[in-house]
Amino acid sequence: EPEVTQTPSHQVTQMGQEVILRCVPISNHLYFYWYRQILGQKVEFLVSFYNNEISEKSEIFDDQFSVERPDGSNFTLKIRSTKLEDSAMYFCASSLTGGSSYEQYFGPGTRLTVT
Amino acid sequence: AQTVTQSQPEMSVQEAETVTLSCTYDTSENNYYLFWYKQPPSRQMILVIRQEAYKQQNATENRFSVNFQKAAKSFSLKISDSQLGDTAMYFCAFMITNDYKLSFGAGTTVTVRA
Structure with missing residues (x-):
């Protein structure tokens, strides 16, 4: 059965660094999403993406975040300058x-860990 | 804004017995969907069951069934004949019809004991 895959499984980065989280959605799917879960908190919606555009985003998804579908298979989440509070499962x-x-x-x- | 509340952080059940997980939600919308997702240890979330708010009949999927009480804004999940493979975190989630985002509860960890 087709699955969504994500790489890496764990990313450690220093505060202020840029990170790119990668995802390969199911091949015939058209809508893509990112959610995050800070340890001990709820899973929260970040952004949805369709037809190479953001269709909806939450207030969490500020200018530090961006999404991209650079080719026909990958969907990426970039955090430009990571903060300690960005540590979460994405x-x-x-x-x-x-x-x-x-x-x-x-x-x-x-799992993103910002130190 | 929609909120989803799961008041039971952890539950334990003997194999073959029944367990019920509670979920309440708050919304001013009339058209929406409710979901239960299961996340086994170190694996991805998978959809267990879905309920359309306009349907009065409670959804069932094999051993999983829901008790949807729209007026009370309650959406509980019953797992019958629990199996060891049911051990997981269970999330209740809400989506407004034709929206894109899921709103999740905090989750309930279910442990099935042999």
Whole structure:
């Protein structure tokens, strides 16, 4: 069964550094998402992406964050200048199309640790 | 804004028995979907069951069923005949119809004992 994959599984970076988290969504899916979960807190929506544009973003998704689909398979989340509070598990998800009737398939997550 | 509350951080159940996980939510919307996701240890979240708010009939998927009480804004998950493979974190989630984002509860860790 097709799966969403994410790399790396764990990323350690120093405060102020840029990080890129990578995701390969399911191949025929058109909508892509990033969520994050700070340790001990809820999973939170960051951004959704369709047709090479952001379709919705949360207030967490400020100018430090950007998303890109650089080729036909990858979907990336970039954090320009990491802060300690960016330490979290980041989940990528994809769905066949948008809207609530279509299941979002999640990747295993990337644990980001900012020191 | 929508909020989802799961009041049980952890639950333990004997194999073959039944466990019920609670979830309440708050919204002013009338059209929405509710979901239960399962996240086994070190693996990705997978959808267990989905309920459309406009449907009165409770959704069921094999051993998993929900009790959806729209007026009470309650959406509990019942796992019948629990199996060791049901050990996981379970998240309740909410989405407004035709929206893109899921709003999650804090999760309930379920441990099935042999």
